[in-house]
Amino acid sequence: MHAATCSARLGPSVSLTNLGCKRGLPHHRGGSARLLPRQGRIKGRNTKCSMSRGGDDAEVDVAVIGGGPGGLAAAFALIAKGLTVRVYERSKAVQQVGALLSLFPNGLEALHKIDPTTYEAVLGKAEPPSSSVRMDPRGTLLGPPGPHPFSAMEGKYGHPFVNIIWYELTDVLRSRLPPGTVHLGHRCVGFEDAGAHVAVEFENQATVKARMVIGADGVRSVVRSMLLSDGPPTYTGIMSWRGVFDSDADILTPSRQASVTSGTDKGGPDKLFLAVDIQARKTAWVAFVLQAEDPSETPKLSDGAAHLDRVRSLFSDWEAPLLHRVLDATDSARVLPLGIFERSPADTWSGGRVTLVGDAAHAMQPWLGQGTNSTFEDVHTLAELLAAAGGPKVLGDRSAVVSVLKEYESRRIPRTKTLQSWSQSTVLRPLDQPPPPRATQFMRSAEEDDWMYTYDHAVLTSLA
Ligand SMILES: Cc1cc2nc3c(=O)[nH]c(=O)nc-3n(C[C@H](O)[C@H](O)[C@H](O)COP(=O)(O)OP(=O)(O)OC[C@H]3O[C@@H](n4cnc5c(N)ncnc54)[C@H](O)[C@@H]3O)c2cc1C
Structure with missing residues (x-):
């Protein structure tokens, strides 16, 4: 003890x-x-x-x-x-390496309650993606570009769904704290x-x-x-790499967010690649891959070129031009490898x-x-x-x-x-493994979504 x-x-x-x-x-x-x-x-x-x-x-x-x-x-x-x-x-x-974050109405509501001006500053660095597109590994669209599925959130919950770069979020928060707070x-x-x-x-x-x-x-x-x-924590069997680069053009045009995904009626996807444009300033991406070996020690950031090469080789048989355009534009020094770990809930x-x-x-x-x-x-x-x-x-x-x-x-x-x-309820699985029932986040009920995206202000009531 x-x-x-x-x-x-x-x-x-x-x-x-x-x-x-x-x-x-x-x-x-x-x-x-x-x-x-x-x-x-x-x-x-x-x-x-x-x-x-x-x-x-x-x-x-x-x-x-x-x-x-x-x-x-x-x-x-x-x-x-x-x-x-x-x-x-x-x-x-402070390192400006790649990490894309999505902020949802419940998190933004809490941030707004903490400080409305910081909330505004965070939104100033973020983008609510208006449109998105999905494609298969050959680059074939799995449907026409359309409104992003979360575009309607602001009307429903009072705050938008936005994408932001992890270090831009932390930069905003850090820069607004009194000098000498962060060591x-x-x-x-x-x-x-x-x-x-x-x-x-x-x-x-x-x-x-x-x-x-x-x-x-x-x-x-x-x-x-x-x-x-x-x-x-427990390794989930999933490895991720995240990257970011400055982009003066909307590299994903005509859409603001693009995902490339394997998977058929029989099973999968075993890999997933997602890229988003943020305010025509930056493009951020994340790649998820099944990987059995436990990367328990986070790989060194200084091995950026090796990490980018690894992502390239994992996706080398994917033909989607957008994916290769994004990887080619990425500076290897800004690639962040991260095994996905989780914890069991604690009491x-x-x-x-x-x-x-x-x-x-x-x-x-x-x-x-x-x-x-x-x-x-x-x-x-x-x-x-x-x-x-x-x-x-x-x-x-x-x-x-x-x-x-x-x-x-x-x-x-x-x-x-x-x-x-x-x-x-992970979205990645081997290509020969069909999804279990209720397998993805998109299979929650509308009530469950409402519960998740609404932050309950009961905290403001007096202590019991
Ligand atoms: C691929 C991926 C995608 C994600 N996407 C999203 C998303 O879209 N939306 C979302 O809400 N969340 C997302 N997350 C989760 C999100 O990144 C984390 O939940 C969030 O960063 C947690 O914040 P935190 O401050 O608790 O921990 P962290 O962000 O991990 O920060 C912990 C900090 O503590 C420091 N630290 C660690 N040990 C010590 C020590 N001993 N002494 C001093 N400092 C220490 C670290 O250097 C770090 O700066 C994603 C995660 C991954 C891996």
Whole structure:
């Protein structure tokens, strides 16, 4: 049992000294613990209740671990409620690599509630695709170009469906935070719940004392592994590559979005290629392929040319000219390879003063496009519950923080469990394997769609 869960279960009156741990004990920085695999090193540090005395020893209301869409939106939402927040991101620099994201009315509603002007700034970088086209691997259209199936969403749900580049979304969020909020080059390697605060430790030897910690550190969350000890995420057998390039022409003309897909009446598709134009400035694409080997270590970004060659070879027998036009226009330095991993739904996301948002809490397969959208809902719910409980003042009372986090879980876990389960109805399968019943996202009922695309504002009611 590690220190974080010890103190979370026993309460603040049980000090770490009572548990046989002394503050200020020299830990194994640079010693044998460094030689252990990362997971072992984290566990080792926590079972020893080690605590760094070095670093900048900053003190904040909330330390957010991870500077993706979830972490940045969390900072936004909590600063707006009067809390002091720092975001700690392991990357040393912001990378403009390829990743296409779709934002749906429910996620945009949550973002609008967090901050209407940021919502407008995000929409300013996004495009609601007006038309789309589908084709087979030979480039034969599977129907005439037509309106995008999600074009009517704005009329129905009050917010549009839009496509945006992942790094343009995070750039907008980051640029609107107060200077000094985001700290790059800070990889979290451990934390210790000391009752009145949580001490977070980073690989670069910095430390921070926070009255709440939010793990927004993605599908391989270090914070989650220390909180829940539920092992690594599961590889789905699907590999993806995403790319982006600057385009001064609408490369997909006459449509704004194009998908190329294998698959027959008998089975499949086993590969899928999707490209979208964004505001005639950029084109972004994603390729999904069945791949049995588990890419458990994310391939190095620096191998961009090899990644692009791999995509080319996987699609070499596909004749659709559009696909090759898009790949030829892509700068290999901006290709992002990513195995698709998921997690089983968890019954809890919190312990003491520490909780999770986004992929760290509920990583799901990408078919619903709900990962970031549900993350914005998490963040808005958490911020509203904290504000309703007294804002910064509540952080002085550990049991009140625990109650808020329980309430947060009870409002978020049931919804995200359903989204996680729907997202498992994968759209990729071998060409000889016919789809199971209810196989794709397009087979949900209208009521289920309404439920998914509507963010419930019940969070604004008072705490139970
Ligand atoms: C192919 C694909 C397509 C997708 N399409 C969509 C879509 O259309 N719509 C949608 O809503 N979602 C989509 N998603 C999901 C979406 O990308 C994620 O749900 C979303 O990025 C989650 O945001 P997050 O902030 O929780 O995590 P992440 O975006 O993973 O960010 C986590 C951050 O934490 C940092 N970090 C990790 N470990 C540490 C550490 N120890 N210390 C400090 N920092 C750390 C990482 O560097 C990263 O910046 C897609 C995913 C994939 C793979």
